[in-house]
Amino acid sequence: MGYWRKLGALVGKDIAVEFKTKEMLSSMFIFSFLVIVIFAFAFTPSRATTREVFPGILWIGFAFAGVLGLNRSFAGEKDNDCLLGLMLTPVDRTAIFLAKAASNLLFLVAVEAVSLPLFFVLFDYRLEGPLWLLLAVILLGTIGFIVIGTFLAALAANTRASEILLPLILFPVIMPVVIGAVKCTAIVLAGVPPELKGELVRWVQLLGVYNIIFLTVPLMLFDYVLEV
Amino acid sequence: MDRLAYVWMAFSITWIAIFVYTLMLGKRQQKLAHELELLRQAIKPKK
Amino acid sequence: MRGKAHNLRGHNLVAWITAFLMLVSLYAIFWYAPLEKYMLEVQKIFYIHVGAAWNAFFAFFVVFVASVLYLKTRDLKYDVLAAASAEVGLLFTTIVLLTGPIWGKHSWNTWWTWEPRLTTTLILWFIYFAYFLVRAGVAEKARRAVLSAVFGIIGFLDVPIIYISVRWWGSHPMVFGKTGGGLHPMMLHALIVSVVAFTFLYVYFCQKAMALENTRQELQEIKEKLRERI
Numbered sequence: 001m002g003y004w005r006k007l008g009a010l011v012g013k014d015i016a017v018e019f020k021t022k023e024m025l026s027s028m029f030i031f032s033f034l035v036i037v038i039f040a041f042a043f044t045p046s047r048a049t050t051r052e053v054f055p056g057i058l059w060i061g062f063a064f065a066g067v068l069g070l071n072r073s074f075a076g077e078k079d080n081d082c083l084l085g086l087m088l089t090p091v092d093r094t095a096i097f098l099a100k101a102a103s104n105l106l107f108l109v110a111v112e113a114v115s116l117p118l119f120f121v122l123f124d125y126r127l128e129g130p131l132w133l134l135l136a137v138i139l140l141g142t143i144g145f146i147v148i149g150t151f152l153a154a155l156a157a158n159t160r161a162s163e164i165l166l167p168l169i170l171f172p173v174i175m176p177v178v179i180g181a182v183k184c185t186a187i188v189l190a191g192v193p194p195e196l197k198g199e200l201v202r203w204v205q206l207l208g209v210y211n212i213i214f215l216t217v218p219l220m221l222f223d224y225v226l227e228v
Numbered sequence: 229m230d231r232l233a234y235v236w237m238a239f240s241i242t243w244i245a246i247f248v249y250t251l252m253l254g255k256r257q258q259k260l261a262h263e264l265e266l267l268r269q270a271i272k273p274k275k
Numbered sequence: 276m277r278g279k280a281h282n283l284r285g286h287n288l289v290a291w292i293t294a295f296l297m298l299v300s301l302y303a304i305f306w307y308a309p310l311e312k313y314m315l316e317v318q319k320i321f322y323i324h325v326g327a328a329w330n331a332f333f334a335f336f337v338v339f340v341a342s343v344l345y346l347k348t349r350d351l352k353y354d355v356l357a358a359a360s361a362e363v364g365l366l367f368t369t370i371v372l373l374t375g376p377i378w379g380k381h382s383w384n385t386w387w388t389w390e391p392r393l394t395t396t397l398i399l400w401f402i403y404f405a406y407f408l409v410r411a412g413v414a415e416k417a418r419r420a421v422l423s424a425v426f427g428i429i430g431f432l433d434v435p436i437i438y439i440s441v442r443w444w445g446s447h448p449m450v451f452g453k454t455g456g457g458l459h460p461m462m463l464h465a466l467i468v469s470v471v472a473f474t475f476l477y478v479y480f481c482q483k484a485m486a487l488e489n490t491r492q493e494l495q496e497i498k499e500k501l502r503e504r505i
Binding site: 241 | 278305315320370377380490
């Protein structure tokens with residue numbers, strides 16, 4: 001089997017598991033739904049100030065739901081020593097990392113796809129900019145969140161209180177992603193005014209650079225995290 | 229607040245932080261010395 | 276503990292130099308350096324603030340280098356160095372975060388401004404606090420060393436990106452540059468003395484923390500050996 005076929009098989013395994021148990025997707029979705037409702041109560045949706053914080057609310061919802069999913073992605077493998085089985089599969093360790101990241105990305109994107117319209121409906125928000133740009137920006141931010149998140153989830157899975165530890169070690173590290181993604185989203189939501197175009201490009205570049213760095217560094221270091 | 233109060237506050241906080249850390253290290257050392265003593269006691273009757 | 280005595284070579288000397296330099300820096304800060312025109316005495320905070328900040332970043336750089344070296348060589352002494360350095364770095368970061376707002380309260384009339392350097396330091400504090408959480412979460416020595424080294428590398432690589440993103444994010448105009456452009460040469464001398472004094476303090480603490488950790492590990496080993504014999 002080629003490298004990509006193996007990768008596909010690993011992703012397929014994660015998806016199959018998820019379809020059997022349905023524990024990750026449903027809880028992630030319900031959680032982001034809850035975040036929407038809580039924020040709707042905290043900030044009155046009809047007020048103008050709410051429009052300003054809307055991108056932030058969006059990303060808080062995604063990030064929290066994402067952490068929930070990431071926590072399960074490796075902790076779930078610890079039951080019945082599945083992680084050991086995974087490591088014994090005759091594939092390159094990087095394939096395991098990439099496959100995990102890909103399936104996590106898939107799950108989070110699925111959750112976002114459902115909750116994004118909900119965010120818009122419940123906050124009565126009208127999109128000004130082009131939809132494809134919004135989706136592209138959200139995808140870019142999500143990739144950044146997932147690559148480093150998957151890596152740190154693998155790291156945290158090896159510690160004692162991994163479920164508590166993950167958000168504590170992940171959130172400081174993804175601060176640039178959060179800032180960049182919120183800024184990008186805010187600009188796109190405002191309809192990309194010409195004077196902010198340069199800023200949008202700059203933030204997209206920052207997210208791009210972040211994604212590249214934190215895709216390559218974990219690939220180099222993943223071997224160390226998995227060794228027992 | 230007086231200007232000097234700020235200066236006093238900043239410097240005293242810095243020195244307190246340094247002092248507290250020194251105390252922490254000292255405490256760690258004390259604990260080790262205590263353990264060492266316990267070990268010595270444990271070995272003694274055998275010899 | 277004779278075997279580990281080399282760890283403390285020159286430790287007393289470093290202690291005396293540190294104490295001496297700390298006194299000299301106090302002298303340089305309060306008597307030698309001239310009063311600043313606008314901030315007057317409050318500007319004196321700048322010397323310890325920068326001295327601590329410089330060494331906090333230096334400490335985290337050492338964590339990074341030691342982490343890389345550990346993963347390369349698997350020599351536990353680098354792990355001990357990384358842990359000690361991160362600890363002292365956390366201390367200095369705390370000092371920076373406490374003195375910064377005090378200074379800011381006077382200059383900007385607000386305790387906290389989301390000034391890029393201060394904000395980056397805050398996030399840095401969170402990252403290295405997380406570093407200790409990682410360490411605390413693993414009991415086995417070699418495993419803890421590997422995981423914390425990996426996190427130390429990730430955390431350090433993140434710092435420049437955090438700084439850039441925070442700087443771009445904060446669209447508030449800065450009230451003034453921290454150094455205010457031209458620094459009076461005598462102020463510069465005082466600053467250098469202060470930075471050097473803090474560097475020696477860093478070395479002193481680092482040595483001490485490392486020696487303690489080494490001793491603790493050695494004691495642990497002896498205990499285990501003793502237990503086996505019994």
